[in-house]
Amino acid sequence: MEHVAPLLAALKSHKGQFAPVVPFNPGSDQLLPLDFTAANLALTDEILNDNALFSAYINRRLSEAGARYGIGGYNEHRTIYSRSTVFDNASGTEPRRLHLGTDIWGKPHTAVMAPLDGFVHSFGLHPTLGDYGAVIILSHQLDRQSFFTLYGHLSLGSIKNMFEGQRIAAGDVFAEFGIPQDNGWWPPHLHFQVMADMQGWKGDYPGVCAFSERDKWLENCIDPDMILNMNQYL
Template identity: 55%
Template sequence: MKTFDQIIKSNASAILKVVDFDVVSDQLLPLDFTATNTELTDQILDNTDLFSTWVSQKLTDHNARYGIGGYGEHRTIYSRSAHFDTGEEPRRLHLGVDIWGPAGTPVYTFYDATVQSFANNNNFGDYGATIILAYEIDGFKFNVLYGHLSLASLNNLEEGQFIPAGNKIAELGAKEENGYWPPHLHFQLIKDLQGLKGDYPGVCKFSEREKYLANCPDPNLILNYSFG
């Protein structure tokens, strides 16, 4: 039986874009949100506008269209929100890839999909507007969570609705719609939603990393990004 990685790689030619990107002219900037990034002070993290300005300036300084990264990253930035503090061990390990860009940036479905669910997770630091799409490639079923979208992205959606590959499904939301983050897309592959709808943890406890990373494969299988 083929692994998930093998299935995606063998169908690479059918995998379309998630955001607009020209591999010839556009650049990506890896953004680090671990404790090694000492530029991100508490003052910046505590103010979404300052945080947004920091991200935008980084992209400008490096002539990059998007900032990207974060899969399996142990992040300090989640200390800004009590939403990630669960008992004795806070949730800090990131399970998706973030694509940082301007609010209003279009988001597309990379393959034929159906709407599994959608919701507005409007806690501070949460996903805000969220869409989960169900996919099946070569008999392998999985889901993708698209988080931090505009509220308008949820309009006219229905569970079970078919969305053809290449269709625009959403736009990146402003802070008031996306859980009070700088505009970005949280893109997360999920094998088993475990009965959840409209939401799934995008950050887990470090002690539970093996279980969650096994259920949430590296999104770069789909995004196929590289730096250089």
């Protein structure tokens, strides 16, 4: 995609200038990298298939590390998606397992803020086990380059009074982490994703792709840390 290069340049030129997406104080808050690949042998099928056990696993890891958030997942080939048929291919071919965003794991109802000025492109509710639950997509302009940010696994209240075209200013709290009943039956977290082009999607956009299609999807789904700027604190 030829239009992605100017966008990458714009994001790089503004790196470190974006508002935080979640409340985070680098001077006092700890981050814990979380691994959801096959290399994490502690994350058993028993845990993945029981939401209470999965939530307890996340909470225990955060507590043991003294961390406010767990973070990671961009371009990660994950085993956790075996917990839901949402990520299976209907034809029985290769399932989707490659993660296209960054996950920030934390407490339910954690505030979610806009990293820069934008407008509500669309929003939706996808309650199937493993899906986004409540999701919001914002559209942005930066140095005359357009792009989109996606916020998945939100609370139902996050989309209650929302409307397309609604202006969201940088730093505005416009959503919050959902509880499992709202967020697709996941431990509370935010799926944050950056797309150069919505490619015709509205109220939804894939957050996971087949590994064999990795290059195609990553070309449009830019590293979220270009905006989050959090990995430097791991």
